[in-house]
Amino acid sequence: MIRLVLADDEPAIRAGVRAILTSDPEIEVVAEAADGREAVETVRRYRPDVALLDIGMPRLDGLAAAAELRRAVPDTAVVILTVFGHDAYIARALADGASGFLLKSGDPRELTAAVHAVRGGAAYLSPAVAHRVITELRDDGMGRRAAARERAGRLTDREREVLALLGTGQSNTQIARALHLVEGTVKGHVSAILEHLGAANRVEAAIVAYEAGLVEGAS
Structure with missing residues (x-):
């Protein structure tokens, strides 16, 4: 069961999102919050697997x-939900x-x-957001790609x-299966990859993988 805290200042939005989430039998909304400060306090109290946060609270x-949850409750994955x-x-x-x-x-x-x-x-970007990120990378010229290749060069062959698999959005379980490794x-x-790249999270590391040309189809 995936335990989740939902935070949005609009009661109608919370009700709609909760209905969608709880239609999945593997997701349990353990608590809700109506503003950002309450969201942080609620996540710290319940320690859920996932926190779903609206931007405009x-x-x-x-x-x-x-940002505060990353420091206080690093084991809780945060997903941002917004109209922007x-x-x-x-x-x-x-x-x-x-x-x-x-x-x-x-x-x-x-x-x-x-x-x-x-x-x-794994990381997850909505298709529209992923398209914008990839377009920005493509339009940013050789500088970022060269820097990404230099950063990736700090890694071992296995890393x-x-x-490369992390860059395609695969989870640890999927990567372990693909490389015939134990998940641990x-x-x-x-x-080690996050530390060597100086990346804050898997999404940043995935972007480096794309820029460095490690993801099939990337340039």
Whole structure:
């Protein structure tokens, strides 16, 4: 069972999102919060597997709450849910430790898919957000790609293999299966990769993998 805390300042939105989430028998909404400060306190109290946070909440916005939760409850994966798809919001969410970023205008099925993905140790961006991130990488020229290749060059051959699969959004379980490794070994490799790359989370590492050309189809 995936335990989740849902935070949004609009009761109607919370009710709708809760209905979608609880239609999946493997997801349990253990608590709700109506503002960012309450969300942080609730997550610290319940220690859920996943926290689903709206950006535009009073007292503390969802991005600031995500940053605080990254420090206080690092084992809880954070997914940002918002009507805003601006690049600045996406970049800040990923930098602040969010594992997922969803648009409220997206397919409702993305909600449950994202929760399962981040619970399994993967990252999840809604297709519209992923397209924007990839487009930005493609348009940013050789500088970022060269820097990413230099960073990836710090890794061992095995770590680069793990990073390449991480870049496709695979979970630790899927990576372990693909490389015929024990899942605990994969977790150790992922921790080492984040440290060597100076990446805050799996999403940042996945971006490095894409920029460095480790992901099939990347340039």
